[in-house]
Amino acid sequence: EAQVTQNPRYLITVTGKKLTVTCSQNMNHEYMSWYRQDPGLGLRQIYYSMNVEVTDKGDVPEGYKVSRKEKRNFPLILESPSPNQTSLYFCASSLSLADYGYTFGSGTRLTVV
Amino acid sequence: DQQVKQNSPSLSVQEGRISILNCDYTNSMFDYFLWYKKYPAEGPTFLISISSIKDKNEDGRFTVFLNKSAKHLSLHIVPSQPGDSAVYFCAASGRMNAGNMLTFGGGTRLMVKP
Numbered sequence: 752e753a754q755v756t757q758n759p760r761y762l763i764t765v766t767g768k769k770l771t772v773t774c775s776q777n778m779n780h781e782y783m784s785w786y787r788q789d790p791g792l793g794l795r796q797i798y799y800s801m802n803v804e805v806t807d808k809g810d811v812p813e814g815y816k817v818s819r820k821e822k823r824n825f826p827l828i829l830e831s832p833s834p835n836q837t838s839l840y841f842c843a844s845s846l847s848l849a850d851y852g853y854t855f856g857s858g859t860r861l862t863v864v
Numbered sequence: 865d866q867q868v869k870q871n872s873p874s875l876s877v878q879e880g881r882i883s884i885l886n887c888d889y890t891n892s893m894f895d896y897f898l899w900y901k902k903y904p905a906e907g908p909t910f911l912i913s914i915s916s917i918k919d920k921n922e923d924g925r926f927t928v929f930l931n932k933s934a935k936h937l938s939l940h941i942v943p944s945q946p947g948d949s950a951v952y953f954c955a956a957s958g959r960m961n962a963g964n965m966l967t968f969g970g971g972t973r974l975m976v977k978p
Contacts, residue, residue, distance in 0.1 A: 755907070784965075793868070793953055793968030794908070809965055841907050851898055851957060851966060855907030 753778045757842050757856035764832055764863055772827045772859045774842030782845045783825040784809070784853070785817065787838040794841065800825055832863040867891045868956050870969035877976050883941040885972050887954035890935065894956040898966065899928060899939050902951045911952075912939070944976045 755776045764770055776783065784799040786809075796809030800819040814836055816828040825844075829836060839860050843853040868889045877883045885899075895916040900908035914921040914928045914937070921928050927940045941948055951973050955966040 786968075791873075791970045792866070793870075793970045794955075794966075795968070796965045799965065810967075843907075851896060851913065851955075852910040853900075853908075853966070855909070857905065857907050 753854065755842055755844050755854050755856035757840075757859050760857065760859060762859060762861050764861070766833055766863055767831050770829050770832060770861075772829075772840060772842075772861070774825045774827065774856060775823050776825075776842075776844040776854070777823065778844065778846075778854065779822065780844035780854070781822070781847050782850065783819065784843045785815070785825070785827050786841045786843060787811065788841060788858075789838050797827070797840075829861075832861075834863050837861060837863050866970070867894075868954060868967050868969040870952075870954060870972045872972050873970070874973040874975070877944045877974065879946055879976055879978050880943045883939075883944045883948065883974055883976065885939040885941075885952050885954075885974065887937045887939075887969050888935060889937075889956050889967075891956070891958065891967075892935065893958040894967075895958045896956065897928070897930060897937050898955045898957075899926075900953045900955060900968075901948075902953065902971070908953060941974075944974075946976050946978050949974055949976045 785797040786794040788794045798817040800806040842856040898913040899911040902908040930937045951971045953971045954969045
């Protein structure tokens with residue numbers, strides 16, 4: 752089944768403790784992206800990647816890092832999480848930069864205390 | 865300031881009737897618009913899209929209308945079914961958006977009552 756898989760689904764952590772949220776897709780998509788969803792604000796893009804080793808900042812990149820060493824994986828790294836990063840995170844992929852029909856993962860609900 | 869707004873946080877409709885979800889945008893550079901549907905505990909799924917060269921696009925029970933002069937788009941669902949109950953996000957993009965970024969509205973929760 753074609754899908755985007757995120758792990759973990761739920762995570763509670765403390766301020767400053769580094770964490771990684773994994774994202775993997777099995778559709779050979781070139782484009783991958785991370786979004787965060789906050790009440791009333793919709794989804795906002797954090798980082799994106801057009802292909803292996805090609806990443807760039809989205810709308811709200813502060814406090815996050817990403818890497819794209821393999822085509823299928825696009826982990827999101829929070830080096831020093833803070834409470835304002837408490838949010839619902841979604842990884843998405845699409846065939847190419849020109850394809851807006853994203854496939855989203857099921858989401859990771861992160862709470863930073 | 866949000867460039868894409870969905871002013872109705874929620875909407876309740878009777879089964880079989882029409883659901884109309886609205887979305888307004890402020891940036892005239894947007895040239896491609898989409899609707900996504902989201903069920904609880906799942907990621908959003910792509911529903912329907914429209915390019916700015918069109919004013920209507922239809923797919924089964926779902927029709928999206930675009931009024932460029934008013935910077936307004938709407939999603940019509942006819943007839944509405946209980947399985948349509950979900951949160952609907954409109955999204956927009958344009959050539960000025962680096963990295964294929966979609967700008968999303970805040971979402972509208974649709975409840976279709978049997």
